[in-house]
Amino acid sequence: MGLRAAADIGGTFTDVVTVDEGGTVAVGKALSTPGDLLRGILNGLADAGGAPDDVELLLHGSTVVINALIERRGSRAALVTTEGFRDVYEIGRVNRPDAFNLAFRRPRPLIERDHVYEVPERLRADGAVVTPLDEDAVRALAEVLRERAYEAVGVVLLHSYRDHSHEIRVGEILRNELPGVFITLSHELSREYREYERTSTVAANAFVGPIVSEYLDDLAESFSGDTASIGIMQSNGGLAGLDRVRRQSIQMVESGPAGGVVGTIQMCERLGLRDAIAFDMGGTTAKASVIRDLSFPLAAEYYVGGYAEGLALRVPCLDIVEVGTGGGSIAAVDAGGEIRVGPRSAGSEPGPACYGRGGTDATVTDACVMLGILDGNSVLSGGLQLDGGAARRAVGAVAGELGMDPIDLAAGIVAIAAASMANAVRAVTTERGLNPQDFAMFAYGGNGPVHATLVARELGVRRVVIPTMPSVFSAVGMLLADLRNDVVQTELLRVNDLPAGYLRARLEQLGHECAAALEAVDEPPRHLYGLDMRYVGQEHVTTLEVEPDIDREALTTRFHTEHRGRFGHSAVGEPVEIVGLRASALQASPSFTTETLEPGAGGAPAPEAVRGSRGVRLTAHGEPTECVVYDRTRLRAGDVVTGPAVIEETTTTTLLREGDRLVVDTTGCLLIEIGGRA
Known part of the structure; x- marks a missing residue:
């Protein structure tokens, strides 16, 4: 086929x-x-x-x-590093993100100190050799590693980002002496300075490598x-x-959510938008990311488990904030007698109580069934029959603990979940100096459309887009993604001292290296280039996307402008330096475009699009509101639906609240203008 x-x-x-x-x-x-x-x-x-x-x-x-x-179920792995630097991974960073948190825990290494080994060698930061590599010592170490039956070995030598010849030679010896053992070298993953982050990255790769293979x-x-x-x-x-x-x-590490962001960018182009919030709510978590000027939002570092206590990974990664709130998030009474929603999830086994697979915990999805947002008698994709009675029993049990009305509790569970998800969006907007009201919010995932209009009200967002096939939108994005390879190289350069043509030559050199690593390249790929920059004396950097032929004056001006926009100030007149060079090679893969939706009459949907109606509890208190239920597959371009209303499809449901107005776009997207408050 x-x-x-x-x-x-x-x-x-x-x-x-x-x-x-x-x-x-x-x-x-x-x-x-x-x-x-x-x-x-x-x-x-x-x-x-x-x-x-x-x-x-x-x-x-x-x-x-x-x-x-997260579960720390990886391979039996060892770490090999430069003599004298065995404790880099154990010490980590001495920063304490939350100074007043008495329960603060330092990140726990994936590879304990007993499994970290040293080899004699040493380079300076400029790549000059201080101590030559002792190859006999590496061979002797290989014998120890063999005796201790490691499945994987990560190698991270000091300053190998500058010159990786020692690291390559260690890898050659270990691969020759330890056939069948997964060997990973730090420069193959990251060629940036910061020894702890490089060490943490190669340790993680060694930890998961055999499992992934x-x-x-x-x-x-x-x-x-x-x-x-x-x-x-x-x-x-x-x-x-x-x-x-x-x-x-x-x-x-974040391969699934990346597909949804790619899909959002593609839909933005079709809708004529350049900035958007990608909001993905599934069964276990909700994720938020911000797209600006149709560019993929990358972060320099990723923290497994979050910044406060997580392990750092130094790889190009989706800039995303994730919270443990999804449709399967469990609502339970905590030790203080208050209701807590998530991060514990019912997952897929057994799943929410309403799935009828033996689950007894009350979840967000069960609350939605109680409120009438979801039809408790419907059949989901894959033949999963919802059980409204099981949802009522699960929520009712928690309500009994609190002495509450079950319907009021269900409304509270949904409101708490929405507040938690709104905080994820604020983390990528408000906390970075952006106003969420300036963006359209794309809501997808199996539960994104269900909760989007309430989350939007929490944030003051006025435009919500429900794309086609929203519950599988991350998979759709994968079909739209390009082949891609990135290289980031640490190189310290004063902008005012740059020789003419040097920057262009180095960026294009890295671009050619990226292209060579792409598999099955039939046509010349397109390239993206960037620079990590800072004022001299600063610790952290700001990344600018640039053209390789940008001149020194234009580069300096752009950095001042970007720094002012990001941090609210700049230091015009202070010297500026480049810390890292970035290049990406992208080649389009075969993709597809969904068909243009045929036009409707331009007003209310045709009668055959109406499935019926049902009562939906839309507010924290009060009686259910009778809502018309529409079949999304029968909506046509130009159709207008005003809230309150429900739009159903096989894999998800979109809820319009009082004052909301929906217009069906020719792309099949549902364009919602949010009206009123929650």
């Missing part, structure tokens, strides 16, 4: 989208299978009407890396047709082949 398929594994559901040779799109959704992730993909593919032998190209985003890191081997075996190929979604918003991801497994 020549299918192109995208599979996105989430904490509750596994989403699959397929496109055949004629451009027909099919959607599959299945409960995730934590013990055997591949089974969830095959179930989702079957739900979409496909089989592994039909798939010509599989694009995939997975939680396998982030799950292994085994998982990818199983994936390839299941999709082993003669023409089948597999692309893995990376945290940088691009795709990579299996060989590169096997070596750089840590690049998958």
Whole structure:
């Protein structure tokens, strides 16, 4: 059949989208299978009407890396570093993000100190050799590593970002002496200074590498047709082949959410928007990211478990804030007698009580069933029959503990969840000097459309977009993503001292290196370039996207402007320096465009679009409001729906509250203007 398929594994559901040779799109959704992730993909593919032998190209985003890191279920790994620097990983950073938090915990290393080893060698920061590499010592160390049966070894030598010849030689010796052991070198992952962050990154890659390699081997075996190929979604918003991801497994840490942001950028282009908030609410978590000027939002560092206590990863990664609030988030009474929603989740096994799979905990989804937002008698994609009675029993049990009316409690659960998710959006907008009201909010994921209008009210956002196929939108984004490779190289350069043409030559050199690493490049890729810059004497940097031929004066002016916009001040006249050079190579992969929606009459939807009506509790107190229920598949371009109303589709539900107005776009997107308050 020549299918192109995208599979996105989430904490509750596994989403699959397929496109055949004629451009027909099919959607599959299945409960995730934590013990055997591949089974969830095959179930989702079957739900979409496909089989592994039909798939010509599989694009995939997975939680396998982030799950292994958070749960600390990785390989038996060792770390090899420069003699005298064994404790870099243990010491970490001495900063304390929350000075008054008495319960503060330092990040706990993935590889304990007993498994960190040293080799004699030393470079200066300029790459000059102080101590030559002792190869005999490396061979002796290899014997120790063999005896202790390590599955993986990470190598991180001091200043290897400047000159990695010593690190390469250590890797050659270890691979020769330890066949079958996963060997990872720090310069293959990061060529930036900051020894702790580089060490933490290579330790994480060693920790997850064997698990990811085994998982990818199983994936390839299941999709082993003669023409089948597999692309893995990376945290940088691009795709990579299996060989590169096997070596750089840590690049998958946020592979699923990256697909949704890519899809949001593509839809922004079709709708004529340049700035947006990408809001993704699934069954386990909610995620928010900000798109400015149609550019993919990358962060220099990623913290597993959050900045306060998380381990740092120095890889190009989606700039995202995540909170433990999803449809499956459990609502329970805490030790103080207050209701708490999340971060504990019912997941996919057993899932919310209303899934009828044995769950008894009250969740956000159960509360939505209680309020009438979701039809408690409906059948979800994959044949999952909702059980409204089970939802009522679960919420009622918690209400009994608190002495509350169950319906009032359900409304409170939804309100608490919305406030938590709004905080995630504020973390990427208000806390960075941006006003969320200046952005349109794209809401997707299985629960994004359900809660979007309430979250928007919390933030003062007035424009909400529900894209086509919202519950599988991250998988859709994977079908739209480019092949991508990034290189970041530390290089300290005073802007005023730059020789003519030097910057262009170095950036283009890195660009060629990026392009050479792309798999199956048929056409010359396009390039993006950037610079990490700061005032002389500063610690942290500001990243600017630039053209390689930018001159010194224009570069300095741009930095002052960017610094003022980001931090509210600049220091015109102070010397400026470049700390890092960035280059990216991107090549478009085969994509698809959804069909233009046929026009309607330009007013209220046609009668056949109406499924009926039901009472929905829209406010914290009061009686249910009778809401018209529409079938999204029967809406046409130009149709207008005013709230309160419910728009249903197989995999999710969109709720309009009082004062909201929805217009159906020719792209199939639902464009909502938010009116009134919660």
